[in-house]
Structures are given as C-alpha cells and as structure tokens.
Amino acid sequence: MQFRDLDLAEDAFSAACEAALREKAPIRDPAAWAFVAARRRALDALRKAAREARALSTQPEADGMGDVIAFPEPIPDDRLRLLFTCCHPALAAEARIALALRVICGVSVARIARAFLATEPAMYQRITRAKAKIRAARIPFETPPPGEWGVRVCAVLETLETALGIAYRNAAGEGETEGLAPEVERLAALLAELMPDEAEAHGLLSLVLLVRSREGARVDGKDTMVPLSQLDVTLWNARRIEAGRAALDRATALRQPGALQTLATIHLAHAMRWRRGRTDWTAVLRLYDMLLAMRPTPVVAINRAVALSRAHSPEDGLAVLDELEAARLADFLPFHAARADLLVLAGRREEARAAYEAALALAPEAAEARFLAAQLAALPD
C-alpha cells in the first residue's frame, strides 16, 4: 500500500521553509507563509495519494454524502441568518449552541439540558433569556456586514466546535449527549453549504465527519474508553472518512489556512491508520506544531507533547509537559492523563501511578475513569 500521504506534511513543511529562504521579496509573516506553502504541498500530495489509493483500493467508492446530510428546508439564507443570530457574540456563550440546537435543529429543551448537564428549567430559562435579549435589544436577523464577517464567522465556528466537544464529553457520545453529534454534523454541513467560500467552515465539517467516523470504536464492550492510538480501525466508518477528506479538499482549495483545517488534517492522519495500519506520528507532530502556532492553548500543547513522545521519545514529551505551567494545569485532567501515559512509556512507574491518581481525583466521566483505573491497575508493582 503506497499510502504515505501525511508523511509528506513534514517534507512539505521543510521544503516550504527552504523556499522561503530563496524568496526574493521579504516575507512579512514567515511562519504563516511557510504554513500556507506547506499545506499546499502536503494537501496536493494528499489529494494525489488519495486518487491513487482509490484507484487501487478494493473498497467501494464513497457514494457521496447524500444520505449522511439531507436538508428538507427550502430557504438556505434564512437558516444562515438564523445561525448568525443564534451565535451572536452579544449572547452568552453557553446560550448560543443551545439556542441553535433548539431553533434550527428543533432539539427538545429536555435533551439540550441533558447534554449540557443542566436542569430542564435552567436550560429553558437560558434559551428564553437569549431569545428575549434578541428581541428586546433588537439583535439583527441578518448576515453580518463585511467589516464584521470574520469575527462573526469565528463565533459560529467556535459555537459548533464547542458543541462537538460536548457531544463527545463522554467517550461513547451516548447517554446525556446521545444524538447531539448528528445535530452538530447537520449544522456544520449547513454552514459549509451556505458559506462555500469559507475554508474553515469546510474544515469544521471535515473535523466533525472524521471525529464521527470513529463513533463505534470509542469505547470497548465494557464501556471503557479506548484511546485514539488503540482504537479498532475495522470499526471506523469508511464513508465518513472519505466524506471528511472530501470536505478538507474543498477547504484547502480555498487557500485560507486555519486551525480547524489543521485539526481536521490531524484527525485525517489518525484516520489513515485505517488503510495503513500505523499512525504517522512524525506527520501528526508537524501538524500539532502548526496548530500550536495558531492556537497556543494548553490542550494543543498537551496533545503535541503526546505526539512528540510517539514521534521521538517519551522523555522528550515529558520534558515539554514539564515546561508547561504545571501549577496552572493542576486541575486539568488531560494534563495528568497525558503525563501518566508518557510516564508509563518512559518506565517511570511510581510517578505514573501518582499521575493516574491525580487524573482520577478530577472526576473524569465514567468511560474515561474506567480506562484510567484499568491503566493504573495494570501498572506492575
């Protein structure tokens, strides 16, 4: 199988840096420039590889997204205006997605309340208050003017990305959040359809599709979370992976790099294990380098450290984790969970034990708690 696509991300990045050195005109923002150039090369290579793989593959061709996404509503502009209104920055962040789900997807208040771990009356009040503000303050029901377009699109994308996180707050995407992921996909597909020129909208859709492609594999038969690196690839949904890839292709064709596209590319790199049998951690690490430049958050830094531990060595990953402000992350579960994982790889059992205990003390959701407890129990004395 010659599916080496995302290996090329790394090569493309260094080639882009070389090209930057040869460029005659001064480059105002070298990091951004290299990123754009690298993505272009990497994604061109990826597209080519995908075409070749499809030609060789015995897998049935993805048959489009027709039955994945279907919109009966006939007036797309109204839905876009609605989405912009529901995700208006003047509304409380926690009210936006609730409002969008209620107003655009028709999800019941009871179900939204369960997904947000709120009581039904509290959620009802939150939604009612947001609607009242829209009415009383006359928040406009229209697509934003050009000067505000970027900020407003970001607000919509952020809202949907948050919703995706909530949908998978428990690893299985079941229980309280069951049924939320398909609604988020519906909204993401709607956004990409209505704003075909916004690369990040396609990036978001790609991300949602790729995350959902692993839906059946996120917990094992005992409802224990399975970490991404150990997911059973035979359970992944090939059609969703292809649809996610196609959305990412549409995004990159627009030549506007962004965090969501990078994140989707990372998920695609993991999804490639479905065909290649192994994860290309070097490519994943490069992508996290890019993502960290765009989105310098603890979560990205922690995930980058994990990729580094796989691509180089656990010690390198741990060194990076230790450079993060441990005091500030003392209550941050992903920090301890990642640290425990890396300490096991490094053979530092006692510290790993302490890190697992710290993670478990932070009340992870059930499936993750079972996973962490199993890891802890499996540590040799």
Add this chain to the structure above:
Amino acid sequence: MQYMLLIHEDESAYAGENGGAVMEATLAGHMKLMEELGAAGVAFSGERLREAHTATTIRYENGGEGTLHDGPFAETHEELGGFYLIEAKDHDEAVRWARLIPIPGKGAVEVRPVWQD
C-alpha cells in the same frame, strides 16, 4: 430604536502627570464621535458626568424611604463617567457606535436598549 451607551471609565486615568493629556485626547475622541453621529444623521444626546465622588446614592433595603449614601451605587474601579442616548436601527449598529467611544486605559461601555412600546 433608542440605545443608551453607558460609559464606565477609570477616573484615575485623568489624574496624575499625564492626566491633562489623556483628558484632551479623550475629549477629542468624543468630539470626533459627535461629529460622525451628526454627519450620519443619527439623533443623539449625551452628557459628561462629574466625578463619582460627587455622587449621592439613595439605597433601598426593603422599599421604604431609602437612605442616602455618599458615593456611587457600586464601588468599582470603573465609574460611570457619562452617557450617550442614540437612535440606531438595531443592536449591531448601536454597538458599532459604542465602539467609537474613547476609553482611556481600562473601562467598559454598556449598550442598553431603551424600553419602547
């Protein structure tokens, strides 16, 4: 529709060495905003308020008479320094105008729709 733009600013920005210059720059910002409002044909009014230490607050516990207190209603680092009352077609237009209000250093502008039947 009318919107009240409430200006909460840190009065101490106008004190000290640079105070005079800061005040001058801020007033120039207000003049510019008022010119733009006028040029855009926006109906507006507005006032600058005396410093918060000149305020008297009538505080009510359980209705009743209320007792007088020296000072503004809330002790914060940003004091209500003035306001505009403007006519705008919607929330976003009001916010666009509110963004043009000069705030030296730390502060906030609150945009509140005026109750209309």
